[in-house]
Amino acid sequence: MLDSVSKSGENRSFSCVFVSADADSLLIEQFQKRGLEVIPLPPFEKLAEPIASHPDTLLFPLGQTLLMHEEYYERNKNLFAGLSVCLTNEPMAPCYPHDILFNALATEKGVFCLEKYTSRFIKAYNTTIINVKQGYARCTTALVNSHALMTADPSIEKAAKDQHIDVLRIRQAAIALPGYPYGFIGGCCARLGHEMLFAGDITAHPDYAAIRNFLLKQNCEPVPLSKHRLTDYGGFVFI
Numbered sequence: 001m002l003d004s005v006s007k008s009g010e011n012r013s014f015s016c017v018f019v020s021a022d023a024d025s026l027l028i029e030q031f032q033k034r035g036l037e038v039i040p041l042p043p044f045e046k047l048a049e050p051i052a053s054h055p056d057t058l059l060f061p062l063g064q065t066l067l068m069h070e071e072y073y074e075r076n077k078n079l080f081a082g083l084s085v086c087l088t089n090e091p092m093a094p095c096y097p098h099d100i101l102f103n104a105l106a107t108e109k110g111v112f113c114l115e116k117y118t119s120r121f122i123k124a125y126n127t128t129i130i131n132v133k134q135g136y137a138r139c140t141t142a143l144v145n146s147h148a149l150m151t152a153d154p155s156i157e158k159a160a161k162d163q164h165i166d167v168l169r170i171r172q173a174a175i176a177l178p179g180y181p182y183g184f185i186g187g188c189c190a191r192l193g194h195e196m197l198f199a200g201d202i203t204a205h206p207d208y209a210a211i212r213n214f215l216l217k218q219n220c221e222p223v224p225l226s227k228h229r230l231t232d233y234g235g236f237v238f239i
Helices: 024-031 069-082 120-125 154-162 208-217
Strands: 016-020 036-039 060-062 063-068 084-088 105-107 110-113 129-131 140-144 148-151 168-169 189-192 195-198 221-222
Touching: 016 024, 024 036, 024 063, 036 063, 036 129, 060 120, 063 110, 063 154, 069 084, 084 168, 110 120, 140 189, 148 154, 154 168, 168 208, 208 221
Parallel strands: 016 036, 063 084, 110 129, 148 168, 195 221
Antiparallel strands: 060 063, 105 110, 140 148, 189 195
């Protein structure tokens, strides 16, 4: 089963965070104010341009080891100096579902993913695989803690409830992802300590009241990192 590096950041101390190269400067400044080194990820040509630098498409933490494509590592190995890495040459392509190799959601109950297209290393590392229809399992889901999550996706909602995880189902709205009609809740936030950090103004989401109440019940405070529109940057990977 996964250790806490791959789960929500509620009880962890981290020194750096990987973010999309598209992340705005206000977002980066807020992470730096929290004592984190910010490492922007350059795009990978095997992925569609709008998500080519998204952490949830490029990296997956296997404990304290970062899983990534070997070609991406070779082009950017300076970014990962001093870190333990696991490299794969499994095929990736810009079209869905061939872009979801690492887009799996790690929880204490197991890993939620579209199993057929998920990296063999993720499946080998984890004892429990929870197969879902949603290939962007990690991007569509905000993991609050070991027993609570938020999502707009019905297949994630059902699978999580089957695992006795508390779920807040929200509307698919108000999250930008340039190049696509909309983005996802998991791609615009991450938990760090007792804060759920949002890339943009979460108060503008039509379900903000429900989101805030849900988070507060989980001892977590919603914190907008900027006043810009809520934006899906592919989430954040803390190490």
